Amino acid sequence: MSTLTDPPAASFKLSMLVYDTRYRAITFQIIALVAFLLFFGWLALNTAQNLADLGKEPSFGFLFEPAGYDINQRLIEYNSQSSHLRAAFVGILNTLLVAFMGCVAATVVGVLIGVLRLSNNWLVARLMTIYVELFRNVPVLMWIVLSMAILIESLPAPRDFRGEDPAATMSFFDSVAVTNRGVYIPEPLFSRGLGDFPIGGAFNISLDLIAILIVLGGSLFVRNRIAQRAEAQQNATGIRPRTWHIQLGVILLPLIVLLAVLGFHLGYPVLKGFNFGGGTYLRNSLIALWLALSLYTAAFIAEIVRAGILAISKGQTEAAAALGLRPRRIMSLVILPQALRVIIPPLISQYLNLTKNSSLAIAVGYMDITGTLMGITLNQTGRELETVLLGMLIYLAISLLISAVMNWYNSRVKLVER
Amino acid sequence: MSDTHAESVLFVRDTMLPEKEPPSSTVGIMGWSRSNLFSTWVNSALTILSLLFIAMLLYRMVPWLLSPTWSAASLTECREMFAATGEGGHGGACWGVIRERWQQLMFGFYPSDLYWRPVLALVLLFVALGPILFAAYVPVKMIWFSMLYPFLAVWLLWGGSIWMPIAAILGFVIVAVAFRVLSSLIIPALALLTGVVLAVLWWTVLAAPFAGGVHSIIPLGIEAVQSREFGGFMLSITIGVTAIMCSLPIGIVLALGRRSDLLLVKAICVGFIEFIRGVPLITLLFVASTLLNIFLPPGTNFDIILRVMIMVTLFASAYMAEVIRGGLAALPTGQYEGADSLGLDYWQAQRLIIMPQALKISIPGIVSTFIGVFKDTTLVSIISMFDPLGLANAIRADTAWNGVYWELFIFIGAVFFIFCFSMSRYSMYLERKLQTGHR
Numbered sequence: 001m002s003t004l005t006d007p008p009a010a011s012f013k014l015s016m017l018v019y020d021t022r023y024r025a026i027t028f029q030i031i032a033l034v035a036f037l038l039f040f041g042w043l044a045l046n047t048a049q050n051l052a053d054l055g056k057e058p059s060f061g062f063l064f065e066p067a068g069y070d071i072n073q074r075l076i077e078y079n080s081q082s083s084h085l086r087a088a089f090v091g092i093l094n095t096l097l098v099a100f101m102g103c104v105a106a107t108v109v110g111v112l113i114g115v116l117r118l119s120n121n122w123l124v125a126r127l128m129t130i131y132v133e134l135f136r137n138v139p140v141l142m143w144i145v146l147s148m149a150i151l152i153e154s155l156p157a158p159r160d161f162r163g164e165d166p167a168a169t170m171s172f173f174d175s176v177a178v179t180n181r182g183v184y185i186p187e188p189l190f191s192r193g194l195g196d197f198p199i200g201g202a203f204n205i206s207l208d209l210i211a212i213l214i215v216l217g218g219s220l221f222v223r224n225r226i227a228q229r230a231e232a233q234q235n236a237t238g239i240r241p242r243t244w245h246i247q248l249g250v251i252l253l254p255l256i257v258l259l260a261v262l263g264f265h266l267g268y269p270v271l272k273g274f275n276f277g278g279g280t281y282l283r284n285s286l287i288a289l290w291l292a293l294s295l296y297t298a299a300f301i302a303e304i305v306r307a308g309i310l311a312i313s314k315g316q317t318e319a320a321a322a323l324g325l326r327p328r329r330i331m332s333l334v335i336l337p338q339a340l341r342v343i344i345p346p347l348i349s350q351y352l353n354l355t356k357n358s359s360l361a362i363a364v365g366y367m368d369i370t371g372t373l374m375g376i377t378l379n380q381t382g383r384e385l386e387t388v389l390l391g392m393l394i395y396l397a398i399s400l401l402i403s404a405v406m407n408w409y410n411s412r413v414k415l416v417e418r
Numbered sequence: 419m420s421d422t423h424a425e426s427v428l429f430v431r432d433t434m435l436p437e438k439e440p441p442s443s444t445v446g447i448m449g450w451s452r453s454n455l456f457s458t459w460v461n462s463a464l465t466i467l468s469l470l471f472i473a474m475l476l477y478r479m480v481p482w483l484l485s486p487t488w489s490a491a492s493l494t495e496c497r498e499m500f501a502a503t504g505e506g507g508h509g510g511a512c513w514g515v516i517r518e519r520w521q522q523l524m525f526g527f528y529p530s531d532l533y534w535r536p537v538l539a540l541v542l543l544f545v546a547l548g549p550i551l552f553a554a555y556v557p558v559k560m561i562w563f564s565m566l567y568p569f570l571a572v573w574l575l576w577g578g579s580i581w582m583p584i585a586a587i588l589g590f591v592i593v594a595v596a597f598r599v600l601s602s603l604i605i606p607a608l609a610l611l612t613g614v615v616l617a618v619l620w621w622t623v624l625a626a627p628f629a630g631g632v633h634s635i636i637p638l639g640i641e642a643v644q645s646r647e648f649g650g651f652m653l654s655i656t657i658g659v660t661a662i663m664c665s666l667p668i669g670i671v672l673a674l675g676r677r678s679d680l681l682l683v684k685a686i687c688v689g690f691i692e693f694i695r696g697v698p699l700i701t702l703l704f705v706a707s708t709l710l711n712i713f714l715p716p717g718t719n720f721d722i723i724l725r726v727m728i729m730v731t732l733f734a735s736a737y738m739a740e741v742i743r744g745g746l747a748a749l750p751t752g753q754y755e756g757a758d759s760l761g762l763d764y765w766q767a768q769r770l771i772i773m774p775q776a777l778k779i780s781i782p783g784i785v786s787t788f789i790g791v792f793k794d795t796t797l798v799s800i801i802s803m804f805d806p807l808g809l810a811n812a813i814r815a816d817t818a819w820n821g822v823y824w825e826l827f828i829f830i831g832a833v834f835f836i837f838c839f840s841m842s843r844y845s846m847y848l849e850r851k852l853q854t855g856h857r
Contacts, residue, residue, distance in 0.1 A: 019605065025679065025680055028607075028680060028683070029680050029681065029682040029683060032680070032682055032683050032686065033682055036686055043713045046712070046713055046714055046715050046716070047712050047713055049715075049716050050711070050712045050713075050716055051712065053716055119461075119464070120454065120457065120461070121454065121455060121457075121461045121464050121465060121468075122454035122455060123454075123455055123464075123465050123468045123469070124464050124465070124468055127468055127471075127472075133839060134835070136789075136838070137789070137793075137834065137835045137838035137839045137842070138793070138831045138834050138835055138838075139793040139794070139796040139807075139834055140793070141796045141797060141799070141800075141807060142796065142807060142827060142830060142831055142834070145807065145827070146823075146827050146831075149823040149824075149827070153823065352695075356697070356698035356699075357698070359698035359700045359701065360700065360797070360800070362700070362800055363799075363800060370698075370700060370701070374701065374704055378704075378708075384704075384708040384709055384712070385709060385712060388701060388704050388705055388708060388709055391701055391704075392697045392701045392705075395696060395697045395698055395701060396693065396696040396697055399695075399696040399697075400696060
């Protein structure tokens with residue numbers, strides 16, 4: 001005869017905190033939290049002590065003092081009397097500018113090289129392999145410094161454009177001047193412009209630009225509606241109406257009318273004295289940085305594109321061909337939509353890398369956020385803690401923004417899986 | 419039926435014809451170039467364009483590269499040589515700068531009579547890597563040398579008393595002994611924690627007096643070298659190798675933490691990884707050069723190379739953690755469940771089942787992180803340390819070599835290329851070797 005006894009009453013013992021798996025997780029987390037808080041408390045205490053010893057008080061007041069230095073490449077109005085905050089803002093815009101230009105160029109070059117690497121032309125495929133290996137295995141900083149050196153050494157100086165028999169001439173019907181100080185391209189001007197719209201007295205936003213964007217947005221909306229109706233008609237009747245000329249007209253006509261109303265014309269660069277005046281001036285540092293970053297990142301993107309295309313099984317191509325699709329349609333309707341699913345996630349991280357690498361601008365004197373806030377502002381005000389932390393936060397925000405946008409795009413192109 | 423057929427046909431061949439030679443246009447070099455270079459007119463155009471490009475490049479580059487300026491002592495001398503041969507101007511490479519300064523590009527300002535020390539450290543690095551890289555061909559006992567190597571390398575590079583590295587090793591001995599003794603009494607994690615706390619106490623409080631004391635009794639040591647004398651590829655390799663070695667274990671811990679069920683541990687790991695990956699390395703180097711001394715107790719002033727190493731290691735570990743997390747995620751759930759069903763606990767399962775497979779999957783990612791870290795060591799030139807690029811600027815500051823660009827860049831680029839390219843080839847070899855045919 002056996003008697004069942006109740007299990008011993010669950011009494012909590014201190015040792016259960018360590019030996020009982022039910023409580024162990026909580027114990028460890030509390031230990032981790034305490035260690036984490038202690039560590040940061042220790043850092044904060046040290047920082048406070050060190051700053052007190054140096055006689056500094058952490059404050060962001062310096063941001064509103066006049067910066068007192070010039071920034072030669074800028075997208076918004078800035079002079080040496082502007083505040084450090086505005087200098088930082090110029091820097092942020094410069095970072096975004098070179099990152100955007102770099103991403104676009106790197107994607108174009110990278111996709112081209114990735115596809116050419118798969119070419120059945122042996123020589124072209126080998127050349128592209130050499131390109132990829134060469135750019136991937138040498139530090140990006142060296143490419144940046146090197147392209148700066150190439151631009152300075154090999155291009156003509158502005159004074160070479162002078163005289164009766166100049167050593168250098170402007171290209172594209174005298175509209176673009178490529179010099180060793182930078183490239184001068186025509187600038188868009190409006191003779192009947194709408195002027196600027198000040199926001200908070202600090203920033204001016206061009207009303208012309210806003211008008212163009214509004215008109216363009218409206219045209220795109222109408223175009224989408226036309227495409228939707230064509231789609232609906234195709235679904236209902238099986239015949240797709242020809243709409244491409246209407247779509248093109250809807251986009252182009254209002255824009256042309258608007259530009260004519262605003263009095264749009266180009267301002268060409270003109271040689272004045274020993275340098276060029278007028279036109280938009282792209283400095284050497286911007287071009288060198290842009291070239292180096294996009295060529296370097298293109299090598300990585302090429303590999304991503306190649307891997308993405310190779311990841312699609314040959315059966316897909318053959319099945320599409322069996323359905324009677326022509327090679328170009330196979331690429332655009334069958335291969336690319338599937339390859340994009342593989343390509344987009346690593347592409348996002350390459351865009352992020354390019355944006356972060358743009359901080360190397362400081363090596364060629366391009367004034368991005370590293371050059372302004374974490375460079376000259378830091379040196380002038382001596383506020384290491386505030387500037388570096390603020391700079392890191394800005395980069396963090398830019399990175400998170402880019403990955404949010406690209407993840408949104410990724411979720412759109414992602415095939416719905418079972 | 420066959421009879422009727424036989425009667426109606428006059429001739430039936432009953433032997434096979436001998437095989438004919440394939441048309442000469444489909445075999446040999448002709449056939450190869452027809453199918454690989456000139457298959458369509460687009461391909462033909464591309465081939466001809468590429469050939470033109472290569473020819474132009476060679477025409478420009480080869481005479482420039484082969485210019486006999488090896489003995490020149492300054493750029494002016496090079497120009498005189500070109501003028502003498504009638505080429506005029508900067509008509510060729512001025513290799514004299516490499517002959518004169520290659521040692522500097524390699525070792526920075528390291529005392530020249532002590533060059534054998536970094537060289538020996540590099541050679542021993544390969545010996546130490548042997549058991550890890552080529553496990554099949556090296557005796558297992560060699561792993562002890564690999565574990566001793568970091569201390570040996572630090573001692574060789576920086577010099578000084580031999581008792582400092584020995585005191586550092588003693589800290590690890592303390593961890594091991596404490597773990598052995600205590601693990602029979604309390605659970606292993608706590609035993610390890612106690613050991614680590616004891617070791618940290620030893621390193622921070624007792625190690626320096628111990629080393630100093632023993633050194634005053636038995637002075638054994640080699641000439642000390644200051645950190646600011648480090649430079650060139652030696653500096654890049656020192657920082658790179660340290661970051662690579664340390665980032666792998668830290669990355670594994672972070673990846674495990676990120677996949678952990680413990681909410682708080684997970685939050686800390688995610689925060690750390692995403693923060694580090696969201697900011698450029700250069701900002702972390704600014705932290706190393708300006709802020710780290712503010713964060714540490716007043717009066718601490720430790721070496722700039724050490725500070726940079728810490729930041730580069732943290733940077734690399736965040737990327738490593740993501741690579742390893744990818745490997746962990748790629749592993750089928752059945753492996754985790756299988757490990758559980760064998761009754762293995764968490765750490766046993768990780769050590770015996772999960773990590774060997776996950777790390778194998780992550781090899782390409784790990785190696786490309788290594789290559790990235792090694793290339794990123796050039797960034798230290800921005801916080802005015804003399805890595806090869808920083809030295810190139812310093813060499814140009816010399817009046818004799820003011821204006822020399824290409825030769826230095828080609829030399830530095832070639833050395834980086836050799837290092838990185840061989841690393842990527844090794845990872846391909848390793849992938850092939852570990853390929854088991856199923857994933």
